[in-house]
Amino acid sequence: MTPDSTPAAPSAASASAPAPAATPLAVVVLAAGKGTRMKSDLHKVLHPVAGRPMLEHLLASAAELAPERQVVVAGHGRDQLEKVLGPRATIAVQEPQLGTGHAVQQAQQALADFSGDVLILYADVPFVSAATMRAMIERLHAPDAPAVVALGFEPQDPLQYGRVLAHDDGRIAMMVEYKDATQEQRACRLCNSGLMAVKSADLFDLLARVGNENAQGEYYLVDIVNIATLEGRPCAVIVTDDADEVGGINSRSELAEAEARWQARRRQRAMADGVTLIAPETVFFAWDTRLGRDVTIEPNVVFGPGVSVADNVVIHAFSHLEGATLESGVSIGPYARLRPGAVLKTGSRIGNFVEMKNAVLGEGAKANHLTYLGDATVGAGANIGAGTITCNYDGYFKHRTVIGERAFVGSNSALVAPVKIGADAIVAAGSAVTRDVADGELRLVRGEQLVKPGWADRFHDAMRKKKAEKTD
Structure with missing residues (x-):
C-alpha cells in the first residue's frame, strides 16, 4: 500500500512488547496555550470535568505509570499552575509560544540529567488512559526500536487534524500538519493526536534540528518524526481504539x-x-x-x-x-x-x-x-x-x-x-x-401562653367598623 493510505497500524490495546521495568519515565505535559477561546481568568487546563481539573485527570492517569519526573510547560497563567501542582511537577516556561516543538524544548533543562523514556502529553487532552500511555512506552521498546512513537486516531470527521502517513505495519512514512498537507495527504483518515513517546537520548537532539519553514512559521513537534525517518531511523504509530480519549478541550x-x-x-x-x-x-x-x-x-x-x-x-x-x-x-x-x-x-x-x-x-x-x-x-x-x-x-x-x-x-x-x-x-x-x-x-423553653377570651372578636368588630367608615 502507499504511505498516504490509512494503515492497519497496531492499536493501543494490542501493543505487547513490555518495556523494561528498570527504564525510568519522565512525563512532559504541554500547558502553555493562552486558552483564549475559553474566555476565562482561570487557566484553561484547570477548568473541571466531573468536579476535577482536566490537568488532574491527565496526571492521575500518568501516575499509574509511576513517572520519575513530571515537567509541565507553562506560559500564560503559570502562577495558577504552580499553586495547584506544588512540588509534584517542575514548571518550565515557554515564552513566547513558538509551536509544540519549541514547547517541548523548554523541558530540556529540567531533564538535563535524566536518562530514560519521555512521554509527551497535552494538558487539554485529559482523558488519555494509562493503558494507552503504557502501550506507547511498550511500543518504544519493541524489537525494531523506533526513535519516536506517535499516537494516532481515526475520528468520524478528520477536520483539520494533522495526518499520519504510515505503512501497514505502523511504520511512519511522514507526518504532516493539515495546513501543510496536500489534498491527497488530507484524504488519509489517520490523524495525529500530538502525543508521543521518545527516548530522552534522542528527544532533544531531534528537536534541535526542527525548523519553522511551514505555513504557520512554528516549530512543529511532529517534525522530529520526519527528521528521524529521513535519517533512516524507524518511527511508529499506534492507534487508539477510542477517539474520544484524545479529544482536546479548547472552549x-x-x-x-x-x-x-x-x-x-x-x-x-x-x-x-x-x-x-x-x-x-x-x-x-x-x-x-x-x-x-x-x-x-x-x-x-x-x-x-x-x-x-x-x-x-x-x-x-x-x-x-x-x-x-x-x-x-x-x-x-x-x-x-x-x-x-x-x-x-x-x-x-x-x-x-x-x-x-x-x-x-x-x-x-x-x-x-x-x-x-x-x-x-x-x-x-x-x-x-x-x-x-x-x-x-x-x-x-x-x-x-x-x-x-x-x-x-x-x-x-x-x-x-x-x-x-x-x-x-x-x-x-x-x-x-x-x-x-x-x-x-x-x-421546654417557651414564653408563657397568654389567653384573652373574646379579644379577637372585639378586634375584628372594631376593624370592620373602621373599614366601613373609610368606604363611606
Missing part, C-alpha cells in the same frame, strides 16, 4: 461536550455495577463518586467530589451530595443537601429540605423535614423534628451540638451550640436551648 462548548461524554460513561458503569438510575441522563457524578450495590438514585441528583455510598441506599430526587458518607440502608431526600463532613450511619434517614454539614447522624436516627444539622453529632435512634436548627456559628467561631441516643427534639427548636442534649431527653417544640439537657430530661 466552553467542548468542555460541556467532554462533561457529557464522561457522565454518559459513568452512568453506564454505575448501572452495570448494580445501581438503579431512574432517569440516568439527569444524574451527575463526580470523578471520585463511589457507589455500592442496590443503590437507587432518583432523577435530578448531583454528586460533588468526595461522596461514598454503601449498599441498599436510596437517594430521592433533587438531592445534592458533596464530601458525604452514606452507610448501608440510608435514605435521603427528596431535596436533601449533604455538605462536606456529613456522615449518615446505617439505616438513618434525612428527608425533604434537610441540610447536613460536618455532622454525623447515628444508626436509625432521622431528621425528616426542614432541618439544618451543622457541626453536630446525633446519637442512634434520635428523632429531629421539623424546622430544627443547630445554631453552630456565633459570628466568629463554629461550635458543636451533641444529641444523645433516642433523644427527641421537637419541631421548630433552636439548639444554640455549644450544647449537649442527653440520651432519651426530650426538647419540647419551639424551644431555644442554650444550656445542656441531662439524660431523660424534658426541656
Whole structure:
C-alpha cells in the first residue's frame, strides 16, 4: 500500500512488547496555550470535568505509570499552575509560544540529567488512559526500536487534524500538519493526536534540528518524526481504539461536550455495577463518586467530589451530595443537601429540605423535614423534628451540638451550640436551648401562653367598623 493510505497500524490495546521495568519515565505535559477561546481568568487546563481539573485527570492517569519526573510547560497563567501542582511537577516556561516543538524544548533543562523514556502529553487532552500511555512506552521498546512513537486516531470527521502517513505495519512514512498537507495527504483518515513517546537520548537532539519553514512559521513537534525517518531511523504509530480519549478541550462548548461524554460513561458503569438510575441522563457524578450495590438514585441528583455510598441506599430526587458518607440502608431526600463532613450511619434517614454539614447522624436516627444539622453529632435512634436548627456559628467561631441516643427534639427548636442534649431527653417544640439537657430530661423553653377570651372578636368588630367608615 502507499504511505498516504490509512494503515492497519497496531492499536493501543494490542501493543505487547513490555518495556523494561528498570527504564525510568519522565512525563512532559504541554500547558502553555493562552486558552483564549475559553474566555476565562482561570487557566484553561484547570477548568473541571466531573468536579476535577482536566490537568488532574491527565496526571492521575500518568501516575499509574509511576513517572520519575513530571515537567509541565507553562506560559500564560503559570502562577495558577504552580499553586495547584506544588512540588509534584517542575514548571518550565515557554515564552513566547513558538509551536509544540519549541514547547517541548523548554523541558530540556529540567531533564538535563535524566536518562530514560519521555512521554509527551497535552494538558487539554485529559482523558488519555494509562493503558494507552503504557502501550506507547511498550511500543518504544519493541524489537525494531523506533526513535519516536506517535499516537494516532481515526475520528468520524478528520477536520483539520494533522495526518499520519504510515505503512501497514505502523511504520511512519511522514507526518504532516493539515495546513501543510496536500489534498491527497488530507484524504488519509489517520490523524495525529500530538502525543508521543521518545527516548530522552534522542528527544532533544531531534528537536534541535526542527525548523519553522511551514505555513504557520512554528516549530512543529511532529517534525522530529520526519527528521528521524529521513535519517533512516524507524518511527511508529499506534492507534487508539477510542477517539474520544484524545479529544482536546479548547472552549466552553467542548468542555460541556467532554462533561457529557464522561457522565454518559459513568452512568453506564454505575448501572452495570448494580445501581438503579431512574432517569440516568439527569444524574451527575463526580470523578471520585463511589457507589455500592442496590443503590437507587432518583432523577435530578448531583454528586460533588468526595461522596461514598454503601449498599441498599436510596437517594430521592433533587438531592445534592458533596464530601458525604452514606452507610448501608440510608435514605435521603427528596431535596436533601449533604455538605462536606456529613456522615449518615446505617439505616438513618434525612428527608425533604434537610441540610447536613460536618455532622454525623447515628444508626436509625432521622431528621425528616426542614432541618439544618451543622457541626453536630446525633446519637442512634434520635428523632429531629421539623424546622430544627443547630445554631453552630456565633459570628466568629463554629461550635458543636451533641444529641444523645433516642433523644427527641421537637419541631421548630433552636439548639444554640455549644450544647449537649442527653440520651432519651426530650426538647419540647419551639424551644431555644442554650444550656445542656441531662439524660431523660424534658426541656421546654417557651414564653408563657397568654389567653384573652373574646379579644379577637372585639378586634375584628372594631376593624370592620373602621373599614366601613373609610368606604363611606
